[in-house]
Amino acid sequence: MLRYTLRRLLAIIPVLLIVSIIVFMIVHLTPGNPAYLILGEDSSPEAIEQLEQQLGLDKPKVAQYFDWLGSIFTGDLGQSIYSEEPVTQIISERIGPTFSLMVISMLLTLLVAIPTAIFIVWKRNTMLDPLFLSGSLLGTSIPEFWLALLLVLVFGVTIPIFPVAGYISISESLMDWLHHLILPGIVLAAVEIGLIARMLRDSMLESVNQDYTKTARGKGVKESTVLMKHVFSNALIPTTTVIGVTIAGLLGGTVIIETIFTIPGVGQLLIDSIHRRDYPVIQGVVLVIAFVYVLINLIVDLLYAFLDPRIRYD
């Protein structure tokens, strides 16, 4: 198990290398010049050239890439062109709000999706099931930005019980932190609830008439125990993959939500940096997101061994 974990951790390196090349190419091939943006429209060509030289943008692209790559290995993601702060520092300041948002929306998702799926499987022969299917389809089809704006309108403006923007750190006030994250958390969760509840329902229905449930019922075990213990524990295995992918996907989802709710997270940082052509920050953020993505996938794979004794990584 330990060897497997180490091997998987080492496998992250080539993935990140490939990601770094792609990110670098996309960023540098996008039209727009940071020097021009910093100095403004009326700047002279000489001044722009001088700034480009200062920022190292006049070197060949390949040289620029290797400069960047070299510094990554020393743990240095470079300096922001815009604010001149180290990129690692900027990201670490912004990762807190994004992480909080992910945790809140994931908790909401699991708290709603798991009981819903179990309840629907419990009532599988009633009209609730088709109702649930349409509901989950609706949930996954709603565009996030639309739901966000709707919730802001209803719970921020018409009935102002939630703040519509901003972020309070958890270290300042737990209640305020939660209060600010509820609405964006709901928006992010709405899409995922439909997906995960549906996935869990499907895998539970698949195992609800498996032979081992007959054995359990034959023992005289209650139907609710059969569902929650025997069926659920087996259905959780395929669902874990979806949950993992969902958590990783939340990182991308936060970009829109952070912008709408003006949460100073990584997503908003990314958008701002793109507008400013702040190459080092863009590259740094995307690399960190890719790293988290790969890490979550690794955690899911390790969880598998925990949930399913038939899987042993040796």
Place this chain on the structure above:
Amino acid sequence: MLEVKNLKAHIDTTDGVVRAVDGVSFTIKPGETVGIVGESGSGKSVLAHSIMQLNPKPPTFYPQGEIIFEGKDLLQLQDKELRKIRGKEIAMIFQDPMSSLNPVFKIGDQLMEAILTHHHLPKSKAKQRAIELLTDVGIPDPEKRMNAYPHQFSGGMRQRVLIAIALACNPKILIADEPTTALDVTIQAQILELMKNIQEKYGTAIIIISHDLGVIAQMAEKVLVMYSGRIVEKGDVEDIFYRTSMPYTWSLLRSLPRIDSESRNRLLNIEGHPPNLIHPPSGCNFHPRCPFASEQCKMVDPELTKRSPEHYVACILSEMEFKEAKKRMENVEREGDLNHV
């Protein structure tokens, strides 16, 4: 002890109602072994699951009949009362040991669940009992094996574990639904031997279901032959094997390979397929495949009638008529074989 009276178990499908069990009656006394034999799709498994009320409801429903166990009709019981009987009074083992244990829980936990569902015991006591049970069913090194998962066991060992689970609360009746079908022959013999030993030790009544006449002959004292959801012949094991009186049973027996047969007889199969249970044939259900069928068989649906105190047959042919018909057919076959040579 258990009396099944005119039981009907039907299954609702999109194509119509499948009459999987269509009016079956039998009784079982303490310590007795009843064998139920028939082809695939004859309704034996649905019948067995009906006794435990383990058929998924819906689509299964019970339009008629009673299953009387110790004075109570199991079909009328509330779920809560039924659960007190399941596993405690009547237990069941299933056809496929490979899939009948939950893959994500330890053997010990699954065994202890069977004990703790019906007895309020401290965990240590339940564990002790579980180890006893594993020893009883012949699992070597039971203390260590308690912590193993099902995939670490072979098929035969898993069936032993399932038997241990079924025996956890000393049930009065053990229903074994094709307990050896998924196992290879040597393991089959061991499992049957184990079941016999358990019966001797605890006096458990056994209902054994099989399509394998060999298994039935070895285990059962009374035999029910099922065809298309009905019992077509029932009697003592000698009645069924030596005084066969129903063409279907006779055909089943003829389809067995015999080690003592004097000639190089070909194996004889039963022509055709089991009937469609949504639209069963008119008259006797077996008549489309019966070598002795007459015009009358298409019209008359024979009732199960008494031939001797324990022997019941559902066929319009009397014992004499059947004997003669058999003789005629065997003569014809012999001539055919000779011509063939």
